[in-house]
Amino acid sequence: xxxxxxxxxxxxxxxxxxxxxxxxxxxxxxxxxxxxxxxxxxxxxxxxxxxxxxxxxxxxxxxxxxxxxxxxxxxxxxxxxxxxxxxxxxxxxxxxxxxxxxxxxxxxxxxxxxxxxxxxxxxxxxxxxxxxxxxxxxxxxxxxxxxxxxxxxxxxxxxxxxxxxxxxxxxxxxxxxxxxxxxxxxxxxxxxxxxxxxxxxxxxxxxxxxxxxxxxxxxxxxxxxxxxxxxxxxxxxxxxxxxxxxxxxxxxxxxxxxxxxxxxxxxxxxxxxxxxxxxxxxxxxxxxxxxxxxxxxxxxxxxxxxxxxxxx
Amino acid sequence: xxxxxxxxxxxxxxxxxxxxxxxxxxxxxxxxxxxxxxxxxxxxxxxxxxxxxxxxxxxxxxxxxxxxxxxxxxxxxxxxxxxxxxxxxxxxxxxxxxxxxxxxxxxxxxxxxxxxxxxxxxxxxxxxxxxxxxxxxxxxxxxxxxxxxxxxxxxxxxxxxxxxxxxxxxxxxxxxxxxxxxxxxxxxxxxxxxxxxxx
Numbered sequence: 150x151x152x153x154x155x156x157x158x159x160x161x162x163x164x165x166x167x168x169x170x171x172x173x174x175x176x177x178x179x180x181x182x183x184x185x186x187x188x189x190x191x192x193x194x195x196x197x198x199x200x201x202x203x204x205x206x207x208x209x210x211x212x213x214x215x216x217x218x219x220x221x222x223x224x225x226x227x228x229x230x231x232x233x234x235x236x237x238x239x240x241x242x243x244x245x246x247x248x249x250x251x252x253x254x255x256x257x258x259x260x261x262x263x264x265x266x267x268x269x270x271x272x273x274x275x276x277x278x279x280x281x282x283x284x285x286x287x288x289x290x291x292x293x294x295x296x297x298x299x300x301x302x303x304x305x306x307x308x309x310x311x312x313x314x315x316x317x318x319x320x321x322x323x324x325x326x327x328x329x330x331x332x333x334x335x336x337x338x339x340x341x342x343x344x345x346x347x348x349x350x351x352x353x354x355x356x357x358x359x360x361x362x363x364x365x366x367x368x369x370x371x372x373x374x375x376x377x378x379x380x381x382x383x384x385x386x387x388x389x390x391x392x393x394x395x396x397x398x399x400x401x402x403x404x405x406x407x408x409x410x411x412x413x414x415x416x417x418x419x420x421x422x423x424x425x426x427x428x429x430x431x432x433x434x435x436x437x438x439x440x441x442x443x444x445x446x447x448x449x450x451x452x453x454x455x456x457x458x459x460x461x
Numbered sequence: 462x463x464x465x466x467x468x469x470x471x472x473x474x475x476x477x478x479x480x481x482x483x484x485x486x487x488x489x490x491x492x493x494x495x496x497x498x499x500x501x502x503x504x505x506x507x508x509x510x511x512x513x514x515x516x517x518x519x520x521x522x523x524x525x526x527x528x529x530x531x532x533x534x535x536x537x538x539x540x541x542x543x544x545x546x547x548x549x550x551x552x553x554x555x556x557x558x559x560x561x562x563x564x565x566x567x568x569x570x571x572x573x574x575x576x577x578x579x580x581x582x583x584x585x586x587x588x589x590x591x592x593x594x595x596x597x598x599x600x601x602x603x604x605x606x607x608x609x610x611x612x613x614x615x616x617x618x619x620x621x622x623x624x625x626x627x628x629x630x631x632x633x634x635x636x637x638x639x640x641x642x643x644x645x646x647x648x649x650x651x652x653x654x655x656x657x658x659x660x
Contacts, residue, residue, distance in 0.1 A: 295512070299516060304558075367511065370513060371482070373482055373489055
């Protein structure tokens with residue numbers, strides 16, 4: 150079987166780490182390219198620790214993203230604020246990106262790095278699907294991403310992605326590309342999902358290889374599979390809400406409302422998160438997206454709830 | 462932050478590791494397994510920097526399996542430990558060293574049980590008992606005091622429980638649960654997890 154990814158191809162001296170990576174994108178030449186013998190063989194190589202391009206402004210990583218698994222599939226939620234130091238660089242960013250029909254990824258860390266690596270991941274998954282005529286499993290996707298990020302460990306690449314997806318059974322090999330799939334983006338938040346009835350009927354699959362999956366991959370090299378993850382500067386606040394109320398048996402509406410509340414509480418306390426909340430729901434039928442909601446509304450609802458409690 | 466411990470008996474090795482996967486102040490996972498099965502009778506326990514642990518441990522794991530495929534028989538624990546140390550040493554003075562602390566525990570049909578302590582500077586020592594992490598400061602003296610070369614399995618498990626008890630009492634971090642495994646001539650056995658509340 151041909152080695153598409155060059156993982157072991159180049160023969161390295163034992164003292165150098167293998168950085169055979171599948172990607173062949175252009176890296177601009179650094180101001181002082183360090184003379185290194187074998188490196189010229191590779192299509193590219195990550196920046197040497199001693200050489201960096203000077204940054205125009207300090208990077209900072211503010212966000213709140215979360216994902217959790219429950220009986221009805223996987224919920225992924227994130228705020229929409231991109232901050233650069235104390236400035237809100239953009240109030241309407243998409244931090245949750247679909248990769249294919251059954252996988253969305255929430256991003257946190259440096260915005261540019263996340264965008265790039267999401268595109269790279271989408272491309273590699275599509276290439277895998279074309280070459281091998283089946284969808285790569287979520288665990289395989291996470292491992293591929295982790296191995297692609299590994300050579301950049303120690304550089305300033307900062308990417309923390311949570312892969313939220315549904316693995317289909319081995320028999321079902323069809324995994325339609327994102328643009329062609331039947332998952333609907335909704336314009337009416339109340340009729341969000343395509344098939345909630347099917348989802349509630351479908352129990353959590355006993356087979357370890359199929360069913361909902363949630364995997365956290367970070368540019369440090371961490372790769373963790375679990376049932377609930379929250380990432381970003383607002384994540385401690387989100388964990389506070391989620392850890393208390395999350396249960397396997399939540400209904401879909403309860404789960405969405407819990408995710409929304411967790412993001413709201415985090416954005417309330419964390420200066421670097423805010424504006425709107427994006428919510429995605431992944432089931433065996435694919436992902437579906439809810440209309441983006443302004444958290445200002447949630448804040449007014451919460452204020453009203455509190456005044457009602459005080460008065461009533 | 463993380464904790465590994467190994468105790469060698471006359472015909473077994475008992476190892477335990479905590480189950481926390483943390484990222485700065487947050488516990489991201491409470492049930493993370495830090496033990497990697499190198500072969501039927503060898504376990505590698507690995508802690509250290511976030512990505513380095515899994516990368517390095519899986520690299521060693523796959524190479525040990527490759528050796529078995531090529532040569533038809535498995536590496537002994539001593540050979541596996543020395544192979545691991547050599548790899549750590551080779552990377553140590555490269556631009557990308559692995560920052561990992563390891564315990565390798567195994568049972569050799571010829572030489573019996575063995576516990577090997579390795580750290581990120583690629584030192585290697587075969588030891589009757591060993592521990593890694595801040596918790597080691599609290600528990601090594603307990604092991605020094607109560608260890609005997611002829612411990613039975615139950616006595617070794619009690620010694621392990623004493624160590625975990627001490628961590629619960631004095632260690633500033635909450636290490637809620639520990640995976641425990643035992644290696645003997647029959648292979649690797651999973652024992653019951655030690656959790657808070659259980660004695």
